[in-house]
Amino acid sequence: MAFTVQDYYFRKAKKQNYLARAIYKLEEIQKRFKVLKAGDRVLDLGAAPGSWIQLAGGIVGGAGLVVGIDLKPIQHAFPKYVVTLQGDIFDHDFVESALRDYLPFNVVLSDMAPATSGIKAADSARSALLFERALEVALWGLAPGGTFLAKLFQGPEFHQLLAEVKKQFGKTRVVRPEATRKQSREIYILAMNRKS
Numbered sequence: 001m002a003f004t005v006q007d008y009y010f011r012k013a014k015k016q017n018y019l020a021r022a023i024y025k026l027e028e029i030q031k032r033f034k035v036l037k038a039g040d041r042v043l044d045l046g047a048a049p050g051s052w053i054q055l056a057g058g059i060v061g062g063a064g065l066v067v068g069i070d071l072k073p074i075q076h077a078f079p080k081y082v083v084t085l086q087g088d089i090f091d092h093d094f095v096e097s098a099l100r101d102y103l104p105f106n107v108v109l110s111d112m113a114p115a116t117s118g119i120k121a122a123d124s125a126r127s128a129l130l131f132e133r134a135l136e137v138a139l140w141g142l143a144p145g146g147t148f149l150a151k152l153f154q155g156p157e158f159h160q161l162l163a164e165v166k167k168q169f170g171k172t173r174v175v176r177p178e179a180t181r182k183q184s185r186e187i188y189i190l191a192m193n194r195k196s
């Protein structure tokens, strides 16, 4: 029996005790671009169920910090340098009060995705709003020189959002990891060296 790509990564994640197949996307980006380093302070937006936290936590270690936020509760038990918070990224009061004590971050990650409707234009518009908000949070919470990595569904908003990111960061890349499902229109924008 031939396995599809998602079967392969899903099974691999289960076997390796990772919380989601999404871990392999960040793992590939990490291998290529060394986004995370030991001791980094990392904010992970849209973090549930927690596989990116598993990878990031392992890299930053006890000298670092990972704060994960999601609409859904994150139930996994992580080491004490990981903080998980439940809330909506569009709730400005929640975000600012919850994160104030952890600022600044070296890396802001966003794997946020909207609940999809199957209507391409609506889904890409919702994904663009999540991306835009993640960028806003990153520009508020990132230290100069920091890194921003965020998911976006390709759509008419893509070029404008990429242009906005380019204004704020020294170097940008558009990445589509191998572990991305074939039919998915998601890509990641990686932006390094936040301008001060």
Ligand SMILES: C[S@@+](CC[C@H](N)C(=O)[O-])C[C@H]1O[C@@H](n2cnc3c(N)ncnc32)[C@H](O)[C@@H]1O
Pocket (backbone or CB within 6 Å): 019, 020, 022, 023, 045, 046, 047, 048, 049, 050, 051, 052, 053, 069, 070, 071, 072, 087, 088, 089, 090, 111, 112, 113, 114, 115, 130
């Ligand atoms: C693809 S999943 C993230 C998987 C995660 N990176 C992992 O490795 O386990 C996308 C997440 O974005 C979250 N999300 C969507 N809209 C959000 C919002 N407005 N605020 C916070 N989280 C949101 C969803 O609840 C969902 O858990």
